Amino acid sequence: MMAEDKDGARDRGYGNIYTPHAGAMIIHVQRESGLANRTLIFTQRQVRLFRLGAIVLGSLIVIGAVSWFFLAAQAARVPSLTRRVNQLQHDVSRLDTLQHSLNELAARFQQVQHMMGSSSMTPAGAPPGDAIAKIKTPSVIAGVATPVTAGPVAAAPVAAADSTSLSLPDQWPLPVAGTLLPSSPPTLEIAIPLGTPVRAAGAGVIVEVSDDSTLGKLIRISHRSGYETVYGGASEVRVSKGQHVAAGTVIALSGDTPSTLEPHLHFEMRRHGVAIDASSVIKKGPAHGDLQ
Numbered sequence: 269m270m271a272e273d274k275d276g277a278r279d280r281g282y283g284n285i286y287t288p289h290a291g292a293m294i295i296h297v298q299r300e301s302g303l304a305n306r307t308l309i310f311t312q313r314q315v316r317l318f319r320l321g322a323i324v325l326g327s328l329i330v331i332g333a334v335s336w337f338f339l340a341a342q343a344a345r346v347p348s349l350t351r352r353v354n355q356l357q358h359d360v361s362r363l364d365t366l367q368h369s370l371n372e373l374a375a376r377f378q379q380v381q382h383m384m385g386s387s388s389m390t391p392a393g394a395p396p397g398d399a400i401a402k403i404k405t406p407s408v409i410a411g412v413a414t415p416v417t418a419g420p421v422a423a424a425p426v427a428a429a430d431s432t433s434l435s436l437p438d439q440w441p442l443p444v445a446g447t448l449l450p451s452s453p454p455t456l457e458i459a460i461p462l463g464t465p466v467r468a469a470g471a472g473v474i475v476e477v478s479d480d481s482t483l484g485k486l487i488r489i490s491h492r493s494g495y496e497t498v499y500g501g502a503s504e505v506r507v508s509k510g511q512h513v514a515a516g517t518v519i520a521l522s523g524d525t526p527s528t529l530e531p532h533l534h535f536e537m538r539r540h541g542v543a544i545d546a547s548s549v550i551k552k553g554p555a556h557g558d559l560q
Contacts, residue, residue: 375541382473382490383434434492437470438551439515441499441535442522454545455536462503462531464522467515469497469537469550474511474519483534484525489513493539495549500534501525 293315295308310318443465446458468489475496476488483500487507490496503523507513524531537546 378475379490379494382475383492433471434473434490435471435515436493436549437468437472437489437491437495437497437515437537438549439467439469440550441467441469441497442533443467446533449530449532454543455534456546457532457534459530459532460522462522462524464531464533465518466499466502466520466522466533468513468517468519469515470495471515472497472513474507474509474513477505477507477509482525482527484523485520487519489519496538496541498534498536498538500536501528501532503531 292312293310295310298305442458442460444460446460446464449457449459451457466487470489470491472489472491474487475490476486478486480486480500483498485500485502485505487499487502487505488496489499499520501522501524502520504521505519506521507517507519513519522531522533525534535546537544537549
């Protein structure tokens with residue numbers, strides 16, 4: 269009978285291992301010596317759980333590997349990106365240096381241009397003295413005098429008027445003395461009644477008329493020898509950019525700056541772009557307005 273059971277089990281493909289449930293997994297562990305054999309039987313549910321766990325674990329391993337390769341590729345780019353950033357910072361620094369140099373050259377060129385252009389203007393705003401003029405000279409053809417155009421001949425230079433020539437800003441910019449308010453030197457803050465005429469401290473060229481967020485309506489005049497004067501806090505501007513003004517010309521009416529409530533004039537003097545003490549230059553004007 270036992271032989272028949274063994275034959276039936278062998279026909280079912282299980283050999284000498286018996287499984288009570290179809291779809292279950294049987295693991296038979298046998299040592300090499302043949303002793304202490306062990307049989308592990310997993311149900312169909314346990315097999316499905318093992319398979320699901322294996323799939324999840326495999327997916328996590330694949331995702332981790334892909335993420336590692338991605339992060340490794342990004343990390344490999346860090347040195348090149350760092351070198352690129354350093355190069356860009358170096359280029360920006362060079363551009364800033366070049367821009368500063370260009371600004372200085374432009375300011376110097378503008379000063380020279382104003383000095384040369386103003387000294388060659390005529391009182392009526394005529395062309396400079398070295399302008400080219402064409403004259404007609406007579407010639408005789410067959411006994412008849414006919415005018416012909418000769419080549420260009422330089423016209424005689426015309427002296428510029430004193431009212432439009434550049435001069436040092438050595439005059440008090442107001443018709444009254446005013447009261448000096450506390451300020452950071454060398455700037456002058458002069459308290460005066462609202463609407464007091466503001467005058468050019470010297471003959472020059474209006475190089476800036478603007479609205480400043482701190483100084484209000486602002487006028488800047490370029491004078492000779494690199495001098496500039498700045499008038500801030502005007503209530504009304506009476507000149508325009510590029511205009512030539514004589515010393516003492518009324519360029520504005522006094523007002524106030526956005527940061528103060530008291531009417532006053534903000535007055536600065538510069539030379540070659542550097543602020544200087546106005547009292548070292550101003551020597552003329554009414555006795556109560558003379559800083560000397």
